[in-house]
Amino acid sequence: MTNFVHCRGCGHQIHETAPTCPKCGAPQAVASQLASTTHAPLAGTLGPYGSIPWFRQRWALVCMFLVFAPAAVVVAWSGEIYYLAGTTIKTFPKSAKIIMTVITALLLIALAGDDEAFQGFAGMTIIGGAIGLSIRK
Ligand SMILES: [Zn+2]
Structure with a gap:
């Protein structure tokens, strides 16, 4: 053309x-x-x-976080997570990883317990956390 x-x-x-x-x-x-x-x-x-491994791209991490938070935490701490901000490739700050880890820890504690209300809260927290990470710049 x-x-x-x-x-x-x-x-x-x-x-x-x-x-x-x-x-x-x-x-x-x-x-x-x-x-x-x-x-x-x-x-x-x-x-x-495009050459960054798929599991180190933010969308994959967010999907993983929704499905299996501990796996996403392991990936996040074993290297950088990349995403495109406009035309620039950026990496997750350490604070985002710490937030992810804390949310995951709370979730695991909640799932281990019997309290259904707490489990519901944990589910909302993990979805909220994932949405927060996905829109973070
Ligand atoms: Zn001319």
Whole structure:
């Protein structure tokens, strides 16, 4: 697929990556910079982010946390958890891991007990914690 833009000088149709207009010679720097800022960062960050193991990506950790919190805690503490913030790859702060661990500990204590109300509370806590982690920036 090729994309054409209009020359900034004469309006002649030229290729979007052309540095100058072949007809009038006007520089097209702004147009080509715009093209590179719209496409390049996305392609540049999705590449490295895609190479991160699936279980170290935030969505996987949140899913794991919902299904089996202790496994998510082990993954979180054995390495970094990565997520995309805009076009930047970021990692979970230690505070998020500590919160996860505390919630998991409370959940395990609750599940070990007989109190149904407490178990319900633990279920709500783990879902809330997962939602909190998923929207955290
Ligand atoms: Zn031109």
